[in-house]
Amino acid sequence: MATEGKNLSEYDKNKIPNAKEFRFGIVVSEWNEEITESLCQGAIKVLLENDVLERKIVRWNVPGSFELIYGCKKMQESYDMLDAIIAIGSVIEGETKHFDFVCEAVSQGIKDLNVQSDIPVIFCVLTDQNRQQALDRSGGKHGNKGAEAAVAAIKMAQLRKDSRI
Ligand SMILES: Nc1c(NC[C@H](O)[C@H](O)[C@H](O)CO)[nH]c(=O)[nH]c1=O
């Protein structure tokens, strides 16, 4: 089911593990800053709604979505006590094929970080054909993908904890 017809901000609090003990990292791309800042605030809002302490959220900025890969890798290495990391970006198609390369690289790079490290990285990167689509998904008519990413981060932090023998 596409985003159309669902609200990315809606979630059932009763189906979310208690996140009070968890620590989260957020790496935010500065490209399309209006969009990524809305995504970041949407994610933080949901983390706080689920009892995450503000001091247990660490945020770094990177220049663009391509740099999310390196930024998340260094955050994994620097903060081994994190329970999950959220990678936030907004890639909007332009005139050239650069969009395709950035989107492919970031999705593959973040996938690799999930394979290579014990700290899960949540893919909160919008890949839109135009600015309106990005606005619609970062607090607009389709809700906020940052909220969806925060829910995923809490669930993956719990899965990581439960998977420990
Ligand atoms: N066009 C967008 C970019 N491009 C920049 C790259 O992400 C990268 O920072 C640059 O190629 C230097 O390595 N980034 C976005 O996040 N969103 C875009 O729409």
Ligand SMILES: CC(=O)[C@@H](O)COP(=O)(O)O
């Ligand atoms: C995703 C991009 O890098 C893209 O927005 C850049 O725009 P253009 O393809 O017109 O150079």
